[in-house]
Amino acid sequence: MLKELRIQLTLICSTITGLILCVICLIALQISETNINKSNRIAFENQLQTITYQLQTYQNIKTSWLAQLEASNKLIISIEDNTHPLFFKGSWTPITPRDTLIQKAHQTALEDYQFDIDTPPTSRLSISKQFFKIQGDEGEYYRVGVALIPSYKGSFSLTLLQDMSIEKASIIYTRILFITISLMGILLLSLFSYWFAGRAILPITINQQKQVQFIAAASHELKSPLAVIQSNTSVIKSHGHLDNQPFIMQIEKECKRMARLVDDLLLLATADAKTWSIRKKPVELDTLLIEMLDTFIPLANGKRQRLNLNLPEYTLPPVLCDDERILQAITILLDNALHYVQEGGTITIDLSMPSDACIIKVIDNGPGISPSHVSHIFDRFYRVDASRKDKNHYGLGLSIAKEIIHLHSGKLSFSPTPGGGCTFIIELPT
Structure with a gap:
């Protein structure tokens, strides 16, 4: 479909630009x-x-001068002195005989312009002239000029013809040149249009690829709990005399996993539809972090991890934000750190507030993230563990956290922890 769209855009762009180019070339x-x-x-x-x-x-x-003038300009010169022709044979032979052309020029001047070459001029001061074109017997064209020139002995009559074949050849050459330029221009414009159309639909292509990957990943994640539920249900049906409690508990566990996944998908869909709203109010972030820490300390102790909170010594002003959503984003970062940091590791939450921003850092000394994965960690369903053996993380958490911070006009970024580990940085405007 995108290939057809690219071809259609190319045709439209090429047609419009080609027509404009043709009009410009025609005018030129x-x-x-x-x-x-x-x-x-x-x-x-x-x-x-x-x-x-x-x-x-x-x-x-001099006839030599006339011959040179004729030959260099493809002219036919006829001069009469008081109706007596000047003896001059000419320097070249036209397609139609010279005499025929001169006679046709005189006839056309008389019939079409009432210019009689044999009539003496009425004035001794002015020269009578007339210019027109005639066609030879073979279809060739000649530019004609006739003139009556007074002199003290009477008058001269001059008939001058010029073969227009050179001019016609020049015009034909110019037309071929313009047609060639137009065709080359249209070809280049078509190639550019094809390239430009590809660039124009590139975001659509990327989004389509992401959509396909998203659907494939979501289908994979949903398929796993459904398969577990289906298998446990089959066991219950086929072995009614067995204790069903373990199978029912497994079904409930997988249902909760699937419900959590569906909730995350709906949350992201709402964000994509731009209908995810936040309710901002003044929030004391230091108090929010202290309360959150009380929830996660038992989890950290259970894995023998140290969980620290660094707060400024001075009193922090409230920050305008949605406390539930900010807590959700920080919880996602902290939950990831608790999951990936080995036993005995350290996780630190650092809060600072420079003049124009509030910065929250979640720092750990875990295994860190390979540079090849860094550019994808905020992609949906992306996990460093490509085998997807971890059933507690779907690869949606960081995407949700980033959406939450984005809705607050903030920024969520990642940097390696010196000495190993991950540092996620939340920047919120104050």
């Missing part, structure tokens, strides 16, 4: 073609102006 192509056409048109008009200036100034033009 239009501007580029307009500039190419404009620059060629201006160059053509300048060439006509250059020939006109030569005719007005020198009255005659």
Whole structure:
């Protein structure tokens, strides 16, 4: 499902960005073609102006200069002096015969623009010009300029044509270039979209993996007590003459374990749904810890462990928090320490209050946690003992404790105890 989602996001992103890129390229192509056409048109008009200036100034033009001008610019030049053509064969051969093109240019000028090349100019001061395009017999296009140039002996008529195939080839090359750039851009955008979509759904992928692991772990934990209950029930049914009390006690024990697990799961589900509320009130944490210590000292003595409480010598101000939830979080940390610290070990609860926070530390000198496990200790159902032989701990306690502290806008962290062991640190805002 996530793979399909990634492909869909990639297609959507690629389509939108591809369309935007295509629009930008089309606009840029239009501007580029307009500039190419404009620059060629201006160059053509300048060439006509250059020939006109030569005719007005020198009255005659060298054919070698005309040949060079024609060849370098793909021009066709026809000059008439008082309707008498200038003897010039041209320097190159167009696809359509030169005479045919010149005649078609004169005809188009007369029919479409009423510009008669054979009519003397009415003014001796101004030059009459007309620019247009014609098509040759083979479908090729020519830019045309016709002009009537007055002189003291009469007038010159100039017909100038330029083969537009080079300009057309330039435009085609530009289009191919823009299409190639667009396709490469779309390809790169698609690759980026695929990578970006993967990054975007990464949290969903991680959450889905965690959900699968959570369900698998919860199913495993629930399956164990149910199997015990089922087996004991079968024994009771099949051996009615036996003393059923031990089997019933085992069933009750497993039911309590399962009820505790379900309560923890519901608690975490409530936290995930953001419906887990806390009731804050001023709490004297030193008094809370002293009362809690009285509960755990018998347990510590039973395992020959030393349980210490370090309190500041000065009076601590009350802290705004939910005393039941904070007690629950500290109890989880202390219960873990009592469970994992060997006989003769020491567990210390340290309370301090710097200027901006209240810090509670649960310190032990037990076996500690391997660095490879540290990043996962707050994950749900995660236990250092991967075999899950311990039936009293499900790997949910630290997750619950972290949720409780988080709801208080605090922080629960871990650091190794110098010399070996674990130190869990609760930071609560004051």
